[in-house]
Amino acid sequence: MTRALQVLIVDDEAGIRRSLSAILDDEGYRVLTAADGAECMRAMDAEAVDLVLLDIWMEGRDGIAVLKDIKAQHPAVPVVMMSGHGTIETAVSALKLGAYDYLEKPLSLDRVTLTVEHALTESKLARENRQxxxxxxxxxxxxxxxxxxxxxxxxIVRVAASCARTLITGPNGSGKELIARALHENSPRRAQPFVEINCAALPEPLIESELFGYQKGAFSGADRAKPGMFELADHGTLFLDEVGDMSLSTQARVLRVLQEGRFQRLGDTEPRAVDVWIIAATNRDLRQAIGAGQFREDLFFRLNVIPIEAPALSERRDDIPALVAHFAERAAREQGLPAKAFSPEVIQALQDAPWPGNVRELKNIVERLMILSLGNRIDIADLPDEMSAARRPAAGYAGLPLREARDLFETEHIRQALDACEGNISRAAERLGVERSNLSKKIRQLGIPPDPSGR
Ligand SMILES: Nc1ncnc2c1ncn2[C@@H]1O[C@H](COP(=O)(O)OP(=O)(O)OP(=O)(O)O)[C@@H](O)[C@H]1O
Ligand SMILES: [Mg+2]
Structure with a gap:
């Protein structure tokens, strides 16, 4: 249920307050009243006011002064001014100070209700926009x-300033698209369009018509002309995602645009000039694709003026707690879930996990935990089995003698710490809170291979 909208009437004449209250009450608003500026500010501090009707000529502080206070302290609340002796100049100065509109006394019932309604609709739209x-x-x-x-x-900041062609590489879900958008947002082109095409998601014939557009009649079904993405991105940025999946024929056409700064719509003879910043991304190894004859080397060099590498999540495990908090907060807000606390053990387990799916995988797990866990605390038991097994000894070790269970647990725990520290024993010891010499001894006793890749 939505609450009734609250309108605050500020006027030093009791008669006006009463008659306006009656009108607005009939319209279904909750009405508050104030006889002067001080009462008005007190009411606004105490209650969520959605709109103020403010008299200009009042004893004491006049409406213009009160308007300034309102705009300073509650800038988002729309204010409609009222005056019986209003001159155009006062109205104009009130509007300049941020008043939404101006009503002249004697007040007309229709004008009042319409103006209030409009002001509230508009401020609601503005609020939604901000959100x-x-x-x-x-x-x-x-x-x-x-x-x-x-x-x-x-x-990103350096490259964005120059708008140099950039090729973003990195494993699945590591944030390549986010980097492309950050480049655009930090560039002088940020007010211009950011257009993206996913070359892996579209069937080949569609990619060309999407990229270059077509003229009416260019092929059967082309019953009207359509601009392509190169045109739509003019003066802005064109993001060629999964560029490694582009066919050789499309590669040849894209290369020509990059060389000449011009292109033709399908079925057109007229070349069109465009100014687009090309950012490309791929999780394929393009040098290997070049070797296999699947990617043009000349296109690779044109795209790869600046290489940017999206780091795997396992290279930045220190960021995991902040990422968890970010995705949890986002899931709570977007899905209307209550906030939940992640136990330190869960955070540790998430920091130690291998993350082949990188940030996207972490985001999915955090969302799943937020949705599925009962209560307001997320514990080890809530984690998917493969992540929690080592941290929940009782589960996998049922029936084992204590000593064996302990050895198994220690082996797994130490191995994960070593993985997390790329096999560096000093760092792993620090992480586990033991002396380096003790850890070395344990590793020997338990027969843990020193190199994490040798597991
Ligand atoms: N540093 C980061 N901070 C916050 N969110 C991130 C970060 N990196 C990635 N993400 C989020 O992780 C998800 C995957 O990122 P993105 O789509 O950019 O990855 P990608 O490398 O393009 O993936 P793919 O290889 O599957 O195309 C997105 O929801 C993105 O918002
Ligand atoms: Mg992507």
Whole structure:
């Protein structure tokens, strides 16, 4: 259920307060009243006011002064001014100070209700807009302060300033698309379009018509002309995602655009000039694809002016707690879930997991935990089995003698710490809170291979 909208009437004449209250009450609003500026500010501090009707000529502080206070302290609340002796200049100065509109006394019932309705609709739209914008910004936020991420951020800012062609590589779900968007948002082109095409998701014939557009009659079914993405991205950025999946014929056409800065729609003879910043991304090894004859070397060099590497999540495990908090908060907000606390053991288990699916996999797991876990705390038992087995000795070791169970647990636990520290025994010892010499001894006793890849 939505609450009734609250309108605050500020007027020093009791008669006006009463008659306006009656009108607005009939319209279904909750009405508050104030006889002067001080009462008005007190009411706004105490209650969620959605709109203020404010008299200009009042004893004491006049309406213009009160308007300034409202705009300073509650800038999002729309204010409609009222005056019996209103001059155009006062109205104009009130509007300049941020008043939504102006009503002249004697008040006409229709004008009052219409103006109030419009002001409320408009401020609701403005609020929704702000919320959407915040949501988008939040989705685009790059979380993480590890040295790897700090370097990546600095690199993004530098490359964005130059709009040099960039090829982003990196494993699945490591944030390549996010990097492409961050490049655009940090570039001088940020107010221009960001257009993306996923070359792996579209069937080959569609890719060309999407990229270059077509003229009416270019092929059967082309019953009207359509601009392609190169045109739509003019002055902006074109993101060629999964560029490694582009066919050789499309590669040849794209290469020509990059060389000449011009292209033709399918079925057109007229070349069109475009100014687009090309950012490409792939999780394939393009050099290997070149060797296999699947990717043009000349196109590779054109695209790969600046290489950017999206780091695997396992290279920046320090960021995992912040990422978990970010995705948990986002899931709570977007899905209307209550906030939940992740136990330190869960955070540790997540920091130690291998993450072949990188940030996307982490995001999915956090969302799943938020949705599926009961109560407001997420514990080891809530984790998927493969992540929690080593941390829940009782589960896998039922029936074993204590000593064997302990050895098994220690083996697994130490192995994970070593994995997390790339086999570095000193760092693993620090992480486990034991002396390096003790850890070495344990490793020998338990027969754990020193190299994590040798497991
Ligand atoms: N540093 C980060 N901070 C916050 N969210 C991130 C970060 N990196 C990636 N993500 C999120 O992880 C998910 C996967 O990222 P993205 O789609 O950019 O990866 P990708 O490398 O393009 O994946 P794929 O290889 O599957 O195309 C997205 O939801 C993205 O918002
Ligand atoms: Mg992607």
């Amino acid at each position: 959407l914008k915040r949501q988008v910004e939040n989705r685009l936020r790059m979380v993480g302060d590890s040295p790897v991420m700090q370097r990546l951020r600095a690199q």
